[in-house]
Amino acid sequence: xxxxxxxxxxxxxxxxxxxxxxxxxxxxxxxxxxxxxxxxxxxxxxxxxxxxxxxxxxxxxxxxxxxxxxxxxxxxxxxxxxxxxxxxxxxxxxxxxxxxxxxxxxxxxxxxxxxxxxxxxxxxxxxxx
Numbered sequence: 001x002x003x004x005x006x007x008x009x010x011x012x013x014x015x016x017x018x019x020x021x022x023x024x025x026x027x028x029x030x031x032x033x034x035x036x037x038x039x040x041x042x043x044x045x046x047x048x049x050x051x052x053x054x055x056x057x058x059x060x061x062x063x064x065x066x067x068x069x070x071x072x073x074x075x076x077x078x079x080x081x082x083x084x085x086x087x088x089x090x091x092x093x094x095x096x097x098x099x100x101x102x103x104x105x106x107x108x109x110x111x112x113x114x115x116x117x118x119x120x121x122x123x124x125x126x127x128x129x
Contacts, residue, residue, distance in 0.1 A: 036066070044071065
């Protein structure tokens with residue numbers, strides 16, 4: 001993706017104004033993808049290795065597609081199951097959080113965040129000795 005920097009005006013010797021043309025910064029797409037993967041993993045609550053992100057960018061906006069398993073409580077923990085947020089409500093919150101975080105992180109408007117839940121992941125049972 002490319003970010004175009006605005007031109008700047010500076011005082012020139014002799015009292016005039018010299019205008020410097022803006023430049024551009026090219027950032028490899030994989031940098032945006034890795035940053036989005038990390039942000040998504042943190043928002044969802046899974047490992048980054050479990051998250052897949054696709055980014056489609058245009059000059060002014062970015063659309064992000066995230067695919068990840070969804071963390072659920074252990075099914076034998078009745079209290080945790082009853083206290084858990086419904087999946088659709090949690091997914092909507094994650095989309096909203098990712099939209100804000102990625103807009104701030106990328107420095108351009110994120111027009112869309114699509115979240116695909118690819119399965120479920122529960123915490124592993126730990127053995128106590």
